[in-house]
Amino acid sequence: MAPVTRWSASPVAEDAPRTGGPGPRAAAVLVFMSSAAVLVVEIVALRLLAPYLGLTLETSTMVIGVALTAIALGSWMGGRIADQVDPRRLLGPSLGLSGAVVALTPAVLRTTAEWAAPLLLLIASLTILVPGALLSAVTPIVTKLRLTSLAETGTVVGRLSGVGTLGAIVGTVLTGFVLVSRLPVSGILIGLGILLVAGSALVEWRRRGWSGTPALTLVVVAGGLATTVAPGACDTETRYHCAQVVTDPDRDGGRTLVLDGLRHSYVDLDDPTYLKFTYVRALAAVTDAAFPEGEALTAYHLGGGGLTFPRHLAATRPGTRSLVSEIDSGVVRITRDQLGLAPGAGIDIRTEDGRLGLRRLDTGSRDLVVGDAFGGVSVPWHLTTVEAMTDVRRVLDEDGLYAANLIDHGELAFARAEAATLTEVFEHVALVGPRTDGGNMLLLASDRPVDLRAAQEALDARGTDWTITTGDALISWIAGARPLTDDHAPVDQLLEPYSPQNSR
Template sequence: MSGERPVAAEREPAGLGAWSAAVLVFGSSAAVLVVELAALRLLAPYFGLTLETNTLVIGLALAAIAAGTWAGGWTADRVAPRTLLAPLLGVSGAAVALTPVVVRGSAATGPGALMLAATLSILVPGALLSAVSPVVIKLRLTSLRETGSVVGRLSGIGTVGAIAGTVVTGFVLISRVPVSAILVGLGVLLLATSVLVQAAGRRGRGDLLLGAVVALGGLGANLAPSGCDTETTYHCLAIDADPDRPTGRTLVLDGLRHSYVDREDPTFLEFEYVQAMASVVDTAYPPGEPIRAHHLGAGGLTLPRYVAATRPGSASTVSEIDGGVVAADERLLGDDFPAGTDVRVEDGRLAIDGLGARSLDLVVGDAFGGVSVPWHLATLEALDGLGRALDDDGLYVANVIDHGPLHFARAYVRTTAEVFGEVALLADPRVLAGEDGGNLVVVASRSPVDVAAILDRMAARGLGWGALAGDELDTWTGAAPVLTDDFAPVDQLLTPYGA
């Protein structure tokens, strides 16, 4: 029988207790999901919180898990597995802690560097952390007869860890802790675990180096300029002073100038699209006449302040999903917070269901961003809800941002026309001609819209925008799809996906 290969030894010292194994598998699996969800927030300012961004991050995370699991198992069969655990945890901790400064630093370099940094920030720690489970399983396999139970038990623990990481991050961490702090904190925790594992195995070499790397990464992540005054639940938020207007402030969300506020003069409107929306309101409702209004999206509360100042006694409600934006408005405006305005932290779509029938004169939609659009506010069902809430002569005014061929804007206009009998579109003439992208203002009502009067009012403000209505607007809209809760490919319609 000398030609036969010897059977592998049935027993080998595990070198790792059952509880220690469970904690390592649970924690490493949870950490992978924490990194994935935090990466979505970290990358949203640059790529948008779109279906494509989610798909990319999830795909990269799954690729990292697959590669790490395979490589970890292959290596554990060829190298003493006990020596692998601490380096896997320590290096992954360094990578996680360095992620904020690397990603934000690469964003200033260019899109190519940003994409590379974003990819590595998910692949590297994800693969290293995913390699922990097969290494631990190798250490716990003391007999071939218990392979199934060991693998099944630890795999189940890893899945529970992944669920816990998802739930804790989504429901607790993101709403209470800045993204950079989440990643740096996780990196430090992984390093501490690495040190404990090394010490337990009496193999402490390299701990000092790993500690220095993570410490420097955490320091860099906190000191590197991010452009944020505050990291809110949804945005990197900053408030910039206007050097040309002492009382002017600009609310910047994710690097984009989102709203402009003059702290002393609520009738001063800096942005052209806001001037266009105010022109629509002025044409439909004479100044001095109180109105009932609902605003989807708070921004800097520019239009609610304008309505309160020009129409004393008006009642406005505002739905804003990001409590950090509301808190920034309260700090920014202080005693100048608009009278008669109730700002609520809530999802705008859920708020629509609570609006009373025929209870409003005006609905202002300003929740669509340049790189991210809440698709559930763009559908036929959402617009139906707004239509029910408006009086017969009520007005819906919405700001839409699109680029290139304007596929999303065309679809949104057509969807709006399914609900409201009268629709007009206001924009810079180059945008209407299809030569450029930017802001477009949709005006809709069941009653006739006085487009000529709106154009005159915009001209009086010095705004050289044009308008489309009737057959011209139908031609402009073309065969664009109607968006519904069942079919709303908003992310694909937005450039470049809709090009």
């Protein structure tokens, strides 16, 4: 941090420019740090809320909207109050109070989510709005102090505005590329709270000494201690998820990978052929119907999780080679360290986005492509479009099969749109799903017909109670749903509300 220039309280005429404020470097540091802090809070808030609200477009929109409201409110109120009160009295409290709120945020949000869920949106909004507004008020306050002459108004305002924007950029990049990958979100916010309270103490000490600093320090310490006992903490925080591995009390080797509160994978460390989740049993059934028993396959998996199905293929079809694109390196690490993935199991993992992974595959190089990538309960939109499915068709050989797991409820608007999308690309499409509407389901697509009778027998044999819909019945079910494209794929908006405990 650049040195902070000492300043003193100097009486000024009411209509005269103020003097005795922070020097140019001190002013730049204050504006830079406060603007960066606003963006850190915004990005980390998304991480904190994902286990409870899902990592959806709606959640992101809400957080961004509240953050922008805080910036607008803080800028307006900060400037207005600075015209009515000596602005030198405002800097320390703005930094200190925002630091205290930021440090308490992890404990407050997690406790609210577990014990008072209906209040979560309100409390989440306040934990973004209050520190965001206080920190955004710093720029107009500092600007007021730096305006020693009306002749340099444009220069001062432009310089500090630019510094604030640069701070916001640095806060965004630092959080997204460095902090989140190395620190838990609670640690980021508590650390930020400490920095803000320390900045408040320094500002007030430079001015006149402030007795409120010890009290705010105690609040920050309390926030850190509360975070250690607050409910909902993660075993591991990855780049994208709050992750936990839960032991199955009924099976010694059973492990469930839970990401953001949702069950994503079940793995039996002792028996990779054991498939607990219904959709994975259905996936195994349709694969067995589509390819000769025991035949080795060349498979590609969009999304990895605990790698339940790649393990199953390796165990039941010796010689199978599976390539997996998993975007979250933390999930890959958990799978290797806690879910018993041994090297040389015929499974290769690339930490990459699935759409980019598709582009790297040779034409006609895969017998089977499995779509099982999720952000919450939503398939990432760019893996659902006609353009993405065209790439899937390209990498499949002439007898290849694409099987996609998805989740939908209610009117199944997303499922119908995705089925319409597949009919634009493949000759044969089928829906495999439960007899009751809602939950997990599979969409199958190929350029050769699948033996539906064999597939249904395999589904029944695995106890899925799922049925197959294809042909005219599928077209009728799609009922005019629009195919999804890179230009228009409103996946999050098409999905119906869900109950996390019932999904997967």
